[in-house]
Amino acid sequence: MNLILISLLTLLIVGALSAIILFFVSKKFEVFEDPRINVVEAALPLANCGACGFPGCRGFANACVKADTLENLICPVGGRPTMEKVAAILGKTAPEVSPLIAVVRCGGTCELRPRSNQYDGVSSCAIAHNLYGGETGCSWGCLGLGDCVVSCKFDAIYINPETLLPEVDEEKCTSCGACVKACPKLIIELRKKGPASHRIFVNCINEDKGAVSKKACSVSCIGCSKCSKECAFDAITIKNNLAYIDSEKCTLCGKCVDVCPTTAIVEINK
Template identity: 40%
Template sequence: MDPVLLKLALGGIAFLVCIGLLFGIGLALAAQKFAVEANPKVEEVLEVLAGAQCGGCGYPGCEGYAEAVVNDPDVPTNLCFPGKAAVAEAVAEITGKKVGGAANIIASVRCSRIDGGVGQKYQYLGYETCAGASLAFGGPQECSYACIGLGDCVASCPFGAITLENAYPVIDAAKCVGCGSCMRACPKKVIELIPLKARVWVPCSTHDPGKTVRALCKVGCITCKMCVKACPAGAVSVENDLVRIDHEKCLAYGPECNLACVEKCPRKIFQTFQTEGKKAGDLKAA
């Protein structure tokens, strides 16, 4: 090789090595200057969390929640739904925050399309997911607010708490921890979380006017508002043509509640909600 070329090549290599070394030293100094000291409490919290990585807390995994609950004074200790009260108390002890028990909640399906005899407007042929089917004219069900029944909620549940029976999701009360994964996966938003001790629930999600509902579903809500007038606790309301129950108000009214909403509903949509002793298949609307 030509001595001049060799000298130039070696010089170039030496220059690149020097540049790399300078960059390395600069990065090391920057890392040292801006380093954030790890809080050992984060690891302690991680050890007591359920480790389900379900995302029910609203953070990216258990580590995300551990960092937030340790470093942010406004993040409560009761967001690990799988861990419930025991984990909430342990996290509170580690972080020095006020002890709060995790709310005992469960997923419920706000749809009665089977019992209501809701038909199909077309035969769906495509990717077998609710999200995919909902893109085709709002889904195959005649009621555009009905459960599609292809099992996106089943696939999303990290605890195996949901099964499909006759293309309808059934919640296993013994397995559901109320993490909300199914609720977020449902494109029709027919799944909601309600307290385990709730008195009543309404398995209907339609926003359609009464005339339309009567034509499509035998038991769909027609928003007659008789339930609103009958509730002595003022816990029932109609918002955007959808019946909603304030379960805190309902429960706070006390044991003298006569469940007038159940009796007054002309379509018998209001149902009592009891989970004690329930097994798989019991928590369904039809």
């Protein structure tokens, strides 16, 4: 009985002492932190993807609280709704952003771009890209080994087993840009999602001469510049045998799509 009492008392005293010490130490060394940071952080998607340019969502929240305006501070994952929430918390105004989406600019499916050899190294685009141009005659196009799939934190990109090309899930893509960085061929681009996801882009980045690229892939851009002549808004530029559509200027009229002889220009969700 005595033994139990003594042990209970000792534990009690030790516990109380520690609690007092902890209390004073925590008071003494307390670091002031703006409580709004926590609130803002809670409003963010908490994916910690780093696409905003800050180290994780907390870093972004911190920056939002400190900044005078929310200009240049955009959470690409949450987009406008999230920024509006953040703006409401902080009493600032949210910047206008148009939603972006990752676009894979290669249309060379198995049938359209025949394989001439078989890669047998590590299944990594980066390593294959270092070794050689790829399994097809086109050294610009998608290697299909899925570095973008690995890099995506949102399961938004996957390789279609029939075409061996990556496809982006429009619902899931948060335009964080991880796949853009992961692709060694620089095929993936963040583009304006467009009204109701309606968008037009050149589905090729091959800068070889027309004849060469046509031989390797039947849907390659051959740089014929029919589209740029057709475009009434100066949205299409031809550089290095390759057309590029500026999504800022493009009005989605769709004329370029009709004139393209190789169907390299695609229109989605018309």
